[in-house]
Amino acid sequence: MKPNDYSNDINIADFAMAFEELTRIIIRLPSIEKLSFTTLSVLHTLSRKSPMRLTELTATEQITQSAMTQLVTRLERDGLVERRPDPSDGRVVLVHITGEGTKVIESRRSERVAQLSTLFEGLTKEEKTAIAAAIPALRHLAEVGNQS
Template structure:
């Protein structure tokens, strides 16, 4: 395990500032597109299934930070809408995996296209000097996501 990073020096961005900026960006980002008919949690479940593949209900509940009954109810609703389906887990015949359907994937892909279009418009208003550090930060942000997933797996083990 690596040592925690020391406190920032004068002029450096603090973790609190990073957190605040990411929270503001996330609030803006999750609301794109502006028109939607599904809750944020429902959309998050679809994004999880599209990105990570089939999941057990327990994993979805933990990832969404909702109760088992709440995720079961949500998945049942999504199943009735044709956005997900339940299939037996090949590794455990007692369990089921939730899979995204083509209709569910179309929602995820449509939202992504809308987000890309909106962010393309916004980033087009940045100067090259403003855009360059965002591009340079992408590998570090991806690494933070990887580290978070590793930490979550370690906690489950």
């Protein structure tokens, strides 16, 4: 075990593996919306940080500028995002999520809640209590991660 695998009695390697597995399960939950992972990731990002410059989206989503431009064009055609000039710099375009784009994200979240509720039925009361107690710390960990 590497020295960084533990932090204040938390096995970080075990934590990472559990989250990787949960992420894999959550990403693959069946959905009514048949959109690509990258498309959904862009919509999720915009649902939290809209509007954004194309360059910011490209960096956040870790795809090429060309791929992001094509994706945003497709999303705009489908009515899920719109491009508007940046009021502070007319040369820059900002990407905004639309009401329809927000509905896609809200629909996916509702589906996830329903499907995860079924998974939670397989847990003991103690396990559910432990997860509930960890939610504030997990939210804070996500905030710390989003700041970096």
